[in-house]
Amino acid sequence: MYDYGQCDICNTLMTEVVIRQDFWIKNKLVVIENIPAGVCPQCGEKIVNADVGKQIARILKDKNRISKAPTIPVPIVHYEEKVMAF
Numbered sequence: 001m002y003d004y005g006q007c008d009i010c011n012t013l014m015t016e017v018v019i020r021q022d023f024w025i026k027n028k029l030v031v032i033e034n035i036p037a038g039v040c041p042q043c044g045e046k047i048v049n050a051d052v053g054k055q056i057a058r059i060l061k062d063k064n065r066i067s068k069a070p071t072i073p074v075p076i077v078h079y080e081e082k083v084m085a086f
């Protein structure tokens with residue numbers, strides 16, 4: 001287990017969890033699942049260690065792997081000043 005130390009923002013001890021994170025690569029949204037990360041139980045700040053960061057960069061450059069990955073539809077909503085209240 002990696003020691004993530006304390007949160008940079010609120011100094012709470014980080015907890016190791018597995019996260020799902022989204023990345024924008026040239027107008028394309030890519031989601032990576034199963035990333036080992038440190039998460040602050042207090043404020044929600046997320047960090048990954050240097051090795052994990054490098055591996056994420058490698059995965060994001062792997063066009064072949066990305067093109068073969070399953071996709072999910074996501075809603076795209078326009079920002080509006082007046083949102084209808086329900």
Ligand SMILES: [Zn+2]
Binds near residue numbers: 009010040
């Ligand atoms: Zn924190």
